[in-house]
Amino acid sequence: MAPLTPSFLDQLRRAAPGGVIDDAVERLTYESDALVHLRAVPGAVVLPSSAAEVQAVVRLCHAHGVPFVARGHGTGLSGGALPHPEGVLIGLARLNRILDVDIANLRVSVEPGVTNLDITRRVAPFGCYYAPDPSSQSVCSIGGNIAENSGGAHCLKYGFTVHHVLEVDVVLPDGTATTIGSAALDSPGLDLLGVFIGSEGTLGVVTRATLRLLRRPEAVLTLLAGFDSIDTAGDAVSSIIRHGIVPAAVEMMDRLTIDAAEAAVQPNFPTTAAVLIVELDGPDVEVTDLFSTVEAVCRRAGAVTVEVARDPAQRDRIWKGRKAAFAAMGRISPNYYVQDGVVPRTKLSEVLGRIRDLEARSGLRIGNVFHAGDGNLHPLICYDGTVAGQAEHAEQVASEILQYCIDAGGAITGEHGVGADKKAYMSKMFAPADLDAMQLVRCAFDPSGLSNPGKLFPTPRLCGEVPGPYRAHPAERAGLAERF
Amino acid sequence: MHADPMLPATADDAAAMLREAAITGAALRPGGQGTRTHWRPDPREARIVGSSRLVDGFEHYAGDLVATVPAGMTLIEANSRLAAAGQWLPLDPPRAGSIGGLVATNDSGPRRLRHGTPRDLIVGIEVALTDGRVVQAGGRVVKNVAGYDLSRLFCGSYGSLGLVTRATFKLAPLPQASCTVVAQFADAEAALAAAAVVDGPSLTPSSVEMQAPEWRLLVRFETSEAAAALMAEGASALLQRRAASVAIVRDSQEAEVWRDHAHRLATRRGVLLKVVVLPTAMSRLFALLSDARVHWSVSGRATLGVALLALQGDDAQIVTVARGLTQYAREHRGHVSLLDAADAMRAAVPLPASPAAAVMRAIKQRFDPAQVLPGVPDGR
Numbered sequence: 001m002a003p004l005t006p007s008f009l010d011q012l013r014r015a016a017p018g019g020v021i022d023d024a025v026e027r028l029t030y031e032s033d034a035l036v037h038l039r040a041v042p043g044a045v046v047l048p049s050s051a052a053e054v055q056a057v058v059r060l061c062h063a064h065g066v067p068f069v070a071r072g073h074g075t076g077l078s079g080g081a082l083p084h085p086e087g088v089l090i091g092l093a094r095l096n097r098i099l100d101v102d103i104a105n106l107r108v109s110v111e112p113g114v115t116n117l118d119i120t121r122r123v124a125p126f127g128c129y130y131a132p133d134p135s136s137q138s139v140c141s142i143g144g145n146i147a148e149n150s151g152g153a154h155c156l157k158y159g160f161t162v163h164h165v166l167e168v169d170v171v172l173p174d175g176t177a178t179t180i181g182s183a184a185l186d187s188p189g190l191d192l193l194g195v196f197i198g199s200e201g202t203l204g205v206v207t208r209a210t211l212r213l214l215r216r217p218e219a220v221l222t223l224l225a226g227f228d229s230i231d232t233a234g235d236a237v238s239s240i241i242r243h244g245i246v247p248a249a250v251e252m253m254d255r256l257t258i259d260a261a262e263a264a265v266q267p268n269f270p271t272t273a274a275v276l277i278v279e280l281d282g283p284d285v286e287v288t289d290l291f292s293t294v295e296a297v298c299r300r301a302g303a304v305t306v307e308v309a310r311d312p313a314q315r316d317r318i319w320k321g322r323k324a325a326f327a328a329m330g331r332i333s334p335n336y337y338v339q340d341g342v343v344p345r346t347k348l349s350e351v352l353g354r355i356r357d358l359e360a361r362s363g364l365r366i367g368n369v370f371h372a373g374d375g376n377l378h379p380l381i382c383y384d385g386t387v388a389g390q391a392e393h394a395e396q397v398a399s400e401i402l403q404y405c406i407d408a409g410g411a412i413t414g415e416h417g418v419g420a421d422k423k424a425y426m427s428k429m430f431a432p433a434d435l436d437a438m439q440l441v442r443c444a445f446d447p448s449g450l451s452n453p454g455k456l457f458p459t460p461r462l463c464g465e466v467p468g469p470y471r472a473h474p475a476e477r478a479g480l481a482e483r484f
Numbered sequence: 485m486h487a488d489p490m491l492p493a494t495a496d497d498a499a500a501m502l503r504e505a506a507i508t509g510a511a512l513r514p515g516g517q518g519t520r521t522h523w524r525p526d527p528r529e530a531r532i533v534g535s536s537r538l539v540d541g542f543e544h545y546a547g548d549l550v551a552t553v554p555a556g557m558t559l560i561e562a563n564s565r566l567a568a569a570g571q572w573l574p575l576d577p578p579r580a581g582s583i584g585g586l587v588a589t590n591d592s593g594p595r596r597l598r599h600g601t602p603r604d605l606i607v608g609i610e611v612a613l614t615d616g617r618v619v620q621a622g623g624r625v626v627k628n629v630a631g632y633d634l635s636r637l638f639c640g641s642y643g644s645l646g647l648v649t650r651a652t653f654k655l656a657p658l659p660q661a662s663c664t665v666v667a668q669f670a671d672a673e674a675a676l677a678a679a680a681v682v683d684g685p686s687l688t689p690s691s692v693e694m695q696a697p698e699w700r701l702l703v704r705f706e707t708s709e710a711a712a713a714l715m716a717e718g719a720s721a722l723l724q725r726r727a728a729s730v731a732i733v734r735d736s737q738e739a740e741v742w743r744d745h746a747h748r749l750a751t752r753r754g755v756l757l758k759v760v761v762l763p764t765a766m767s768r769l770f771a772l773l774s775d776a777r778v779h780w781s782v783s784g785r786a787t788l789g790v791a792l793l794a795l796q797g798d799d800a801q802i803v804t805v806a807r808g809l810t811q812y813a814r815e816h817r818g819h820v821s822l823l824d825a826a827d828a829m830r831a832a833v834p835l836p837a838s839p840a841a842a843v844m845r846a847i848k849q850r851f852d853p854a855q856v857l858p859g860v861p862d863g864r
Contacts, residue, residue, distance in 0.1 A: 102762075104763070104764045105762045105763050105764050105789075106763075107762070127685070148629060149629050149633070151627060155627065159600075159604065160627075162633070162636070163600070163604055172843070176842075178839050178840045178842075178843065179839045179840065180839075180840045180843070182817055182818065182819065183762060183817040183818075184760045184761050184762050184789055184813070184816065184817050184818030184819065185760050185788060185789060185790055186590075186601075186758070186760045186790065186819075186821075187819070187838070188819050188821060188835070188838050188861070188862030189838045189840070189841065189844050189860060189861055189862040190637060190640070190641055190644075190645075190844045190847060190848075190860055190861070191590070191603055191636050191637055191639055191640050191641075192637075192840055192843060192844065192847075193636075194603055194633055194635075194636025194637055194639065195632050195633055195634065195636060195637040197633070198629050198632070198633050199632055215684060215685040216685060217685055218685040218686045238547055241547070241549060241657075242547075242570075244570060244657030244658065244659070244660060245657070246549075246656070246657065282688055283685065283686050283687055283688050283711070283715060284686065285710070285711045285714040285715060285718075286688070286707050286708065286711035286715070289707075289708045289710045289711045290707075290708060290711070342625045342627050342628055343625070344545060344547075344548045344550070344624060344625055345547065345548050346545065346547035346548050371627070374625070374626050374627040375548070375625055375626075375627070376627045409623070409624055409625070410623070410625050410628075411623050411625050411627070411628035411629075411630045412630050413628075413629050413630050414625075414627040414628060414629065415627065415629060416629075417629055418629075418630055418631065422630075425630075426630065426631060429623075429630055429631075430620070430621075430630075430631060431619075431620070433617040433618070433619045434619045434620050434621060434631075435631070436617075436619070437611075437613065437617075437619040437621065437634060437851075438621070438631050438632040438634065440847070440850040440851055441632050441634070441637070441847060441850070442632075443850055444843065444846035444847040444849070444850045445843060445846070456631065456632075
C-alpha cells in the first residue's frame with residue numbers, strides 16, 4: 001500500500017476543516033494507545049468536530065481504499081487503537097458533548113469523546129450515575145468503552161457496557177450513517193448492538209450513544225478483610241456466593257500488590273497474604289441485613305482482620321488502595337507487564353497455584369490483583385527493562401498465564417480486549433469455524449476490511465462477495481471442496 | 485407446512501441437515517416446543533428443524549453461577565435442576581418453552597426489571613449453521629471480551645441465522661424470600677406515577693407490573709426474609725397515599741397472583757401486540773386506548789416502557805388501533821411488534837423498517853446465502 005497522497009490529504013482537509021494533523025512530529029503523539037510497546041505512526045491524524053465530518057472522513061477513506069482507525073482517549077491496553085502506518089487515525093476527542101439528559105427516562109445521549117466519569121458527574125445532582133466503571137474511568141472515553149465493552153469493579157452485579165447502551169449512531173465502514181438499537185427497549189430485528197459493542201472498532205465508528213442511567217443506591221457498605229492465604233480468601237468468596245449474595249464488587253489483592261499500594265497511596269491495608277474487598281449496595285434494609293452475613297462468612301472462612309467502611313471517606317481510601325495497585329507496581333519494580341485473563345471463579349485457586357510455580361521458575365515476581373467475583377485476573381509481571389532479554393521474558397511469562405486461563409476453561413481477555421496484542425491467541429481459544437463465523441459478521445459490516453484492520457482476528461482475511469442466492473459448486477456438492 | 489419435523493439428535497446432525505438443505509434449496513425453520521412459533525410466521529413452505537432431541541450436555545457450574553443448557557431442554561426442566569443448588573436461570577416468560585426458543589425469541593417476563601432478557605444473561609452459545617458447521621462463541625465465564633459477541637446476535641434472531649443447539653448463561657441465586665404488594669388505582673396516571681415511586685433506590689423491586697384497564701400494580705420484592713418484608717411494608721406505605729386499596733400477599737396467595745398475571749393475556753383470543761416506548765410515554769398510551777372501540781387488556785413492565793397488549797373485536801377497529809399505536813410508538817422512540825395476529829392483520833398494519841435493516845440483511849446473507857432459514861425478524 002502506498003503512503004497517503006497529497007491529493008488524498010487535501011480532500012481529507014476539506015472533509016474535516018481544521019482537523020487534519022499531517023506534521024510528522026505531531027503525528028508521533030498518536031503512535032500508540034496505553035499499550036506503549038506497540039507503535040506505529042499513523043499516515044494522517046484527523047480530529048473531526050462533528051458526526052458529519054466523521055462521515056465525510058470515512059466516506060473518503062472508503063472511496064480511496066484507505067484504512068482507518070478510530071481512537072477515543074487512547075487508554076486502551078490491547079493496542080486496539082494502534083494506528084495504521086498508511087491509514088488515517090480518526091481521533092474523536094473533539095466530539096465531547098453531552099447532548100441530552102433525560103432523568104425521567106433514565107437516559108443520556110453523548111458524543112463518543114465524552115469521558116466516562118463526566119457522565120456520572122453530570123447526572124449526580126439528580127441522584128443518578130452511569131454504572132460501568134473501568135479503572136480508567138476518569139480519563140477513558142465512552143466511544144472506547146463501547147469498542148471494548150468495558151466493565152469495571154462493579155460489573156459483577158451491574159454488567160458491562162453492553163448492558164447499558166441502548167442506541168448508537170454509527171458511521172459504517174462504507175461511510176453510511178445509521179442508527180442501531182433504540183432509546184426505547186427491544187429494538188426490532190437482529191441485536192446489532194450486542195455484536196457491535198466490543199467489536200473493537202472493526203465494524204464502524206460511533207458518533208453518538210444513548211446510555212441507560214441508574215439511580216444511586218441508597219446504601220453502600222464496604223468490607224476489607226485480611227487473610228493469611230489467597231486460598232482462604234477465595235473460600236470466603238465462594239461461601240458468600242453460596243449464601244445467595246451477589247455483591248456489587250469483590251476484589252482481591254496479594255501481598256506484593258498490597259505492599260505496592262501501601263508504598264504509593266498508604267491505604268493502610270492489613271499486612272496479610274491477601275486482602276479481600278467486598279462491597280454491597282442497594283436499599284438500606286437489604287444491605288444491612290446481608291452485610292452481617294458477609295461479615296460472618298469472612299470471619300468463619302478465617303479472616304485475620306475485618307474492617308468495615310461505613311462512610312464515604314473510609315470507602316474511598318479502600319478503593320484508592322485497590323485502584324492504585326497497577327500504577328503502584330512502579331514503586332517496587334522498574335517495569336511491569338499487566339496481563340488480563342479470565343478463569344471460572346472456582347478455578348482461581350488452581351490457576352493461582354500455577355502462577356506461583358511459574359513465578360518461582362521464571363525468577364520474575366508476579367503480583368496479583370483480580371476481580372475475584374468473576375474470575376478476572378490481572379497478574380502484574382515485574383521486570384527490569386534495562387536488563388537484556390527481561391522484557392521478552394516477561395512477555396513469555398504473561399503469555400504462559402493466558403494458556404493457564406484457556407486450560408481452565410476461561411478467556412484470554414476479560415476487559416482489555418484482543419486488539420493487536422492478543423490476536424494470535426484467538427486461535428487458541430476458538431476453533432477455525434468459530435473464527436469464520438465472526439468473520440461473516442465482519443464481512444457483513446465491512447466487506448472492504450478498512451475499519452481497524454489487523455486487529456482482533458489472528459490472520460487477515462478477505463471477504464468474498466455473495467451476490468444473490470447461494471449456488472453450490474459441483475465440487476462442493478460432491479463433498480470435494482468447501483466454500484467460506 | 486411439511487408434516488413431519490426434522491429432529492436432529494446432535495448439533496453435528498443439525499448442521500448436516502442445514503447444509504443438505506442449502507445444497508438442495510429446501511426451506512427450513514428452526515423450532516423448539518412451538519411456544520412462540522406463531523409470533524413470526526414464515527410465508528414459505530418450510531419444514532421444521534426442531535431442537536427437541538437436543539437435550540444432552542446440561543452442565544451446572546454452581547460455584548461459578550453459570551450453566552450450559554441444551555437447546556431442547558425446557559426452561560422448567562433446567563430450573564428444576566438448577567434449584568438443587570439454590571440457583572436459577574432468572575427468566576419468567578408467561579409460557580416458558582425450550583431454551584433454544586427462549587434464546588431465539590429473546591422472550592422474558594416480569595422479572596426482566598431485575599434480571600433482563602436472555603441477551604443480558606447469555607455468556608456463550610453453540611449454533612449449527614447452513615454451511616454445515618457447528619460454531620461456538622463466548623465461553624463459560626461471565627466476563628469475556630474475546631472476539632465478537634455472537635451469542636447476543638443470536639438472541640432474538642428467530643432462527644434466521646442458524647439453529648441454536650446450546651447456550652451458556654449467567655445464573656442468579658434463588659431469592660431467600662418473596663412478597664408482593666398489590667395495589668389498585670383510579671386510573672393509568674395514578675398507577676404509573678406510583679410505579680415510578682416504588683421503583684427507586686430504597687426499594688428495588690424485582691418486578692413492577694401493571695394490569696390494565698384494572699389499573700392494578702403488582703410490585704414484587706425478592707431478597708432476604710427480613711428485607712423483603714421491610715421493603716413490602718415500605719412500598720405499601722408509599723402506595724397507601726396514592727392507591728384505592730393496597731395489600732401484601734405471600735406464599736400461595738402470592739403464587740396465585742402471579743399465575744393469574746402470567747395467564748391473563750394468554751387466554752384471550754385476538755391480536756397480541758408488544759408496544760415499547762420511553763417509560764414516560766406509557767401513560768398517554770393508555771389515553772389512546774381509552775378512545776379505542778375494541779376490548780383491550782394490558783400486562784406491562786410499568787417502569788420499563790414495555791406493554792403486552794391483547795386486542796379483541798372488529799378487525800377494522802383493531803387495525804385502526806394498531807396503526808395508531810405504531811405511529812405513537814414511533815414518535816416516542818419506540819416500536820410495535822405483532823406477536824399473535826392473522827396474516828391479513830399483519831398486512832394491514834405496516835411496521836416501519838429498522839434504520840439498520842440493510843446491515844441485518846447483509847448479516848443474513850453471509851450466514852445463510854442459500855436462504856434456507858426464515859428472513860430476519862422485523863428487518864423490513
